Amino acid sequence: MASNASPVPGFTFIQELGGIKEYRLNSNRIRVLLVEDNSVPVAGCMVTYHVGSKNEATGYTGATHLLEHIMFKGSERFNKELGTSMDSLMESKGAIINATTWFDRTNYYEVVPRDVLPLAIEVEADRMRTAYITEEGRAAEMPIVRNEFERGENLPMEALEKEVWAAAFTAHPYHHSTIGWRSDIEGVSIERLQQFYNDFYWPDNATVTIAGSFDEKQTLAKIKKEFGRHPAKATPYPALYTTEPVQQGERRVRVERAGVNMVCLAHKIPEATHVDVPALMLLGSILFEDKTSRLYKAFIDTALATDVSTYCWQFQDPSIFETFVTLTPKTTHEKAETVLRKEYQKIIESGVTAPELARAKQAARASLAARQDGPYALLSSLNEEIATGDWTRFVTLSDTLAAVTRADIQRVAKLYFTSKTSTVGWFVHTLS
């Protein structure tokens, strides 16, 4: 595409797909996505950094997330000393301001009344390179993050999930959860966090997304003025070259403590952009989406379980497909695991029916429509696609899902639901 397609000089227009326009700022290569919708006087600004907990190692697990917290402590132009702290400036306008961290990415966002959007862009641009990453900030934020960790530990499913991922991944950094190990949260040094910031928080490692009600030309000009102050990184980004070795046998973990009785069955699946993922997504829906789904009938209708959930995770690197089953009081772990495996086996052996696939596709269609219900939903969904390395999935997924056949579903079930690549987790409620 020609660079003169941009309404503001200095940007290269890359493409437009599904109402989303992609630009790149020539001076520092920051990517910009614009999704205009003037039906409500609300806008959202989000910066997605291509850094997550997979960029951590032992000793500083949880660093990406701890750094995300410290990023709210102030920056050169927006800080308490000047009376311009970002949270008070934004929140006093009614803005929703927050950030999240996951394996592959960290995102910072503001959902604001339309006229506050320029301020949101200023805030995000300023903290990209001038955030106060200080020992004072680390010391203040560490116990807050530790309490967030403790909250998660109170939840049986979160505790079990950490153990399942840790067993499923022995080499790849998806091994540790994004919140990190408690001792690393407590012990990571400010120097390590500063290095992390300086390694990854650069414009050419970020995507700015603006959604909702805004003027395209004014907004691009504002982005150029604010983010254009920063140069691209002069040195290479740290390479992540660890791949998970092929799993050669079933792995099992147990968590024994007060909580609930729960079974998790996980299998290795490929990265989000792999051609098999749409079929795996629909397989997940056929297993558990609504009251017609197979695991609802096998577990909920029969009262073997109080709850079932399936997750076809879509990350930048190969991950896992998980099913969690929360047991009713008289159901044993052995029974639940047997029933779950039997349901998987039925699909491997006999495939799925045409009405099942049709329902799964309709559910996916509804889910994709809900991703655009307001600026926050859009930003949040687009963020995950940006994190996979291909934001256009946000638009193309509907077509790839529509093209999935019953044969595809059976093939991926056979290919990925194998004992050798599985990890089984039991949460065993104890009265201790």
Next chain:
Amino acid sequence: MNPITQQITEVELKDGTRIFIAPTGAKNIVTIEGSVRGGWSMLARSKAEAALIAAELLDSGTSTKSKDGIHEALGKRGASLSFKDGADRTFFSGSCFPEDLLFLLSLISECLADAIIPAPDVISAKTRALGDLEESATDTRTQAAGALSRLLYDKTHVNYMETTKNRIQNLTAIARADVVSFRKSLSREGLVVAIVGDLETSKARTAAEKAFKTLPKGVGISLEERIHQGTYIVSETLVPINDKANIDTYFGTTIPFTYDSPEYLPFVTLSSMLGGRGLSSGHLMRTIRERDGYTYGIYAQQVGFLEKTQGAFRIWATFSPATFTEAVAATKKEITVFLKKGMTEDALSLKKDEMIGNYLIGLSTTRGLAGMLHTIGVEGKPLSYIDAYPSLIRAITLSEVQNLSPLLAPENLSLAASGTFPKQ
């Protein structure tokens, strides 16, 4: 800005039922939020769980549709529908593609009027519900919230939460006849429906009229005023649960007015000044979290303000076991500091801006707008309230807020906490 109500139509079908229809810029999604009169407060305490089981089974078959038929019809259309029990109302919530609106509204109506509550499903639903209750026995947040309600309310009050043990006993004794009897009490009485999203008003109106005209007329359930009885005694209770890394903690007190009171919006504002959710929007987040690092989150909430009901104020926080005692003391101290020094004209002005901006953002999704319209319907407010809210907030004065501050004094707050407590 154009009034929000400009695009919204309110329709009264019969007997004061209220239907709100709001076309928005959303594409390919229609969201429905609604409710009818009828909830567990209308049953004897020992039978209250019948409302829970009924809500669970309203979509499990009618005299003309099988359970599988209903679920497959929803699935075929990518539509969702769920029912939930409440104290005074049974709620429904759903979404669909625009072309399926009549189908979904008709199904809601049919389920409310004609659900057959199959016997095998009652057994299954009871087993699952008992499992949920067993699970909740080790859930620190649920246990702390329940314990606080028992400190604040007498046993007859609608907001008094039974212990998990009592609920298990009551649920075990529920028979299908109890569930069927409750279901039969549901009618068009108190019907409020908000339909929001990718729709044409005239088509949605026709669909709503057609769907809900078959709902039977109710018997005229009247709610009595629920005011706090007797003398409220400030007290504390700890609910120990093994193996927990975090302590869920509630501070709370009763509030002597309802949402109809002129004091209510100043009270909401005061509550938000003390315990707003953002990093800087509440005094407790600024101090107990950001300054002292005692918690990931500490938030003030208004709870239990049902129709004609005096509710409560509570603060929810999570604390580490190692610092629980000092965190509780620090929280009480900061409440005192706030009540003495935190209520200023500047702070109130900022809070008003925040509440108004946040309100408008909340209406930017179909779910947010539908939820607001449903609340307006349930609370008996005029549709114009949706536009009037910002000016009502703007009109709140500092003295109105200050006059309410004695209600939140630490010496009036009870405490309930659950987790693994450090040995003394």
